[in-house]
Amino acid sequence: MNDKFEPNIVAFLCNWCSYAGADLAGTSRIQYPANLNIIRVMCTGRVNPLFVLNAFQQGADGVLVSGCHPGDCHYMEGNYYARRRFTLMRELLEYVGVDPRRFHMSWVSASEGAKWKEVVEEVVENAKAVGPFDQFRRNKINW
């Protein structure tokens, strides 16, 4: 694989745990790759599985959904919905030919700045290993 390839990752983070964890990584000046851009939602339960498909259609090489640890959801059970939805989603993605290393789900709490760095590094490394993704690109028309 091309070493120069820098993947583009979109991440959906819940406001209460993972977004706060990513903020803590910043406050603690923990350095990690700049390939990942964050969209804040209140809860991972809000993340519609179609968002993931849409991200790939826009040209993302990887998608991450990160929320509170199971049992710690600020809204009691939102992350359980997310866990069920994205377990199915991962299988669907695999079925339609998307390498499962492009889609990740993680639990990062508000105190786990160091874990957030590990998650980002893992997601970026995985996406680098599988290379660019443009099979789903909307604007790419092959006549």
Place this chain on the structure above:
Amino acid sequence: MNNKPRIGVYVCHCGINIAKTVEIDPVTEYASQLPNVKVARNYSYMCSDPGQLLIREDIEKEGLNRIVVASCSPRMHELTFRKTLAEAGLNPYFLEMANIREQCSWVHEDVEEATAKARKLVASSVAKARLLEPLEEKEVDVEPATLVIGGGIAGIQAALDIANAGFKVYMVEKTPSVGGTMAQLDKTFPTLDCSACILTPKMVDVASHPNIELMTYSQVEEITGYVGNFEVKVRKKARYIDMEKCTGCGICAEECRLKNRIPSEFDVGVGKRSAVYLPFPQAVPAKYTVDPERCLFLTRGKCGESPKCADACPSQAFDFEQADEMVEFKVGAVIVATGFDVFDASRKPEYGYADYDNVLTALEMERLVSASGPTGGKIVLGKGDEAYTPKDIAFIKCVGSRDESVGNEYCSRVCCMYTAKLAHLVHEKIPDANVRIYYMDVRAFGKGFEEFYDRVRREGVRYIRGNPSEIFKRGDKLVIKVEDTLTAKALEDEVDLVVLAVGLEPRKDVREIIDLLRLSQSGDRFFLEAHPKLAPVDTATDGVYLAGCAQGPKDIPDTVAQAKGAASSALILLSSGKVKVQAQIAIVNEATCRSCGYCVEICPYGAIEMVEANRMGHIVSVARVNEALCKGCGACVAGCFSGSIQQKSFKDAQILPQLAVLGVK
């Protein structure tokens, strides 16, 4: 009014915090080219007065109707800038923030990369800002009452402050008496005040205060609702004794067949109690409790001919048929003051706590030196003829604190000083004792701490720097193997008594509270505060506050100060009487709802119900959101098959444009 978006983008330097790694001018220039952006500026500190003024002036002069601030995390300053918008007459929800500090400039070193990322984040925020809608903030009444969970010094202080301000307090304590760990202490450092003397008047106040309803031997079973309107269910466990009739005379405990057979929780096993007991003489309420796990009559259905305790009771207070009682009430705020557990010393097997009777924890030592303790304050080990007074006494500090091998990296903050205090008390009671303290560091940081530490050293207590590796028995003595790290000499120290200065740990039942209130834990597993510096008593859940060691190890003065802080936070809520409820809630498009009811099942709060609606002459069943109950998680939104439910400020139509920006390489 012209509703076409006119966006103002404000890029913050944050001194050099952002400007060091993100090139501000190109980002500002780029932002000004984005669709619908009318103004793009940058300023050194957007959150400062002149920074906010810049936004307000532009709103007025340029007719801006959407604002994007690219600065720190929205968790930091979203409320600040919402206020700025409101002051300029704009709906506060026309604000979107791009987090280019915590999630960009602080985590990347490469200027080019960080600047490119900042550009993207700003573009994503602008894309969302174009589609923002005004939201209405509703206010609800606050129930003028507070629930305090935990009856230690933290809970007691918070309850008294709130009650004295004129508001109702419900205090729930798990054990039969209030007092907590402070009641177990003999003296308090560094002033050597008698712990019981300063605590018991407050315990009595809590029980007798007209505004406080004290529920001891009780447990919170369920908390539902939201800030200002929590509904609480409490289980009052059966004491098998009529609280009205019991006079606290103690004849029952004298008669109990298991008298002096059960390790006393209050005396941490050093003393013994009966199956019907008062935890300690000054317990509040001074009412006896039957231990259902020990009482012969309750466990076996038979206690001799008949239970001697009940027969002896002069006021016929016993009722072995008594059942748990459920109580329900409403409160506006909750204070969590559930305290801590001491570290279980048997998890450091090299110190032989589980093997040797003369290895004690500091809390056991505390009961041994206490005048109200089982030995009446005499430091005596062994029983009967073999009883002896130890002469060579060693303390080992940092047992279970600052120790990664047991998972506790933190400093417990009290052990240095309570060790010094216990060493002083030992000297007072056994003047010819040789006391040494093995330490890693001495942290005497508080008011009067260093002076006290000096005083104890002058009294002849030896401080030896070294972390013992092992304790074993040789003859009658215990041998401590240790390297004195100041002289680099290996020592074998023979002593009569070892006291382990055990640290503070989160309670083993901490999960119960997490499940009740959805609280988060920090890395040390204590409860996480909303902000370590600026909101140390608040939690991520509005209306829930922390006090005392539940939030982290602290000494009594710090605990009392924090309890007063928590009480003040609760009082702000209670005395204002109104609270704004979440505006970013779900809303149903009743015209497209397909009546499946799936959202009703999803909602964790029961906030959605099916109602009948008239759709062009047809009566159909549609979902409707109860705005007071909806917390705005959005789980129903992602679950709706027809896309008929949307979350305000997090609509599909607002998130997809963000994706369209961020997804593109």
